[in-house]
Amino acid sequence: MNLSGSHNDRGGQSLFVGRVRADEKGMKRVRAIEYTAYGDMAALEAKKIKEEVLSGFSDVRDIAILHSTGLVNAGEISLLILVSAGHRRQAIDACSMTVELIKERLPVWKKEIFDDLSHEWINEKKA
Amino acid sequence: MEIKVLYFGVLAEVTQTMFRQYSGIISFSHLMQRINDEYPDFVHYTYRIAVNSVLQNEEPQLKNNDEVAFLPPFAGG
Numbered sequence: 530m531n532l533s534g535s536h537n538d539r540g541g542q543s544l545f546v547g548r549v550r551a552d553e554k555g556m557k558r559v560r561a562i563e564y565t566a567y568g569d570m571a572a573l574e575a576k577k578i579k580e581e582v583l584s585g586f587s588d589v590r591d592i593a594i595l596h597s598t599g600l601v602n603a604g605e606i607s608l609l610i611l612v613s614a615g616h617r618r619q620a621i622d623a624c625s626m627t628v629e630l631i632k633e634r635l636p637v638w639k640k641e642i643f644d645d646l647s648h649e650w651i652n653e654k655k656a
Numbered sequence: 657m658e659i660k661v662l663y664f665g666v667l668a669e670v671t672q673t674m675f676r677q678y679s680g681i682i683s684f685s686h687l688m689q690r691i692n693d694e695y696p697d698f699v700h701y702t703y704r705i706a707v708n709s710v711l712q713n714e715e716p717q718l719k720n721n722d723e724v725a726f727l728p729p730f731a732g733g
Contacts, residue, residue, distance in 0.1 A: 653728060
């Protein structure tokens with residue numbers, strides 16, 4: 530198995546896999562989440578996040594971020610982050626930081642779709 | 657001015673579209689007036705604004721062909 534291409538200086542890699550949970554809300558259960566993204570801005574923001582994390586962890590060599598859009602069924606993967614570093618400690622810490630920044634700053638929205646096909650926007654706030 | 661407007665998340669549901677082109681806009685407040693007139697429910701939602709993919713902290717000064725995006729609270733991951 531090779532997750533680091535031709536690089537052999539990466540002693541530690543941390544992988545985060547985010548999946549859609551079949552949460553129960555009242556009498557309903559989540560069957561899928563529909564993700565939408567502001568593509569241009571998300572690409573810019575993901576690049577900024579990578580640069581910030583790389584500048585904060587001297588041992589981190591590379592960060593890969595993959596975020597799903599469209600319909601993702603319960604149990605399926607919505608987010609993948611792979612951080613490669615010289616050693617494990619910074620790989621784990623940088624991966625954790627990247628996940629938090631993605632959740633805080635990536636212009637992505639999710640609509641939970643329930644088993645009765647009703648839906649609810651996550652984080653929707655009324656002014 | 658010609659202004660491209662993008663609506664995301666619940667705001668795309670409120671407006672029933674993700675994209676609108678507005679003509680004859682003279683300022684950001686004029687654009688907001690047009691949007692609020694067209695979609696009376698718009699004022700009930702919390703959102704941030706990006707112009708050409710850059711988040712704005714103050715009322716933006718718009719230029720012809722700017723892209724204005726209305727962004728409800730993010731929910732990635």
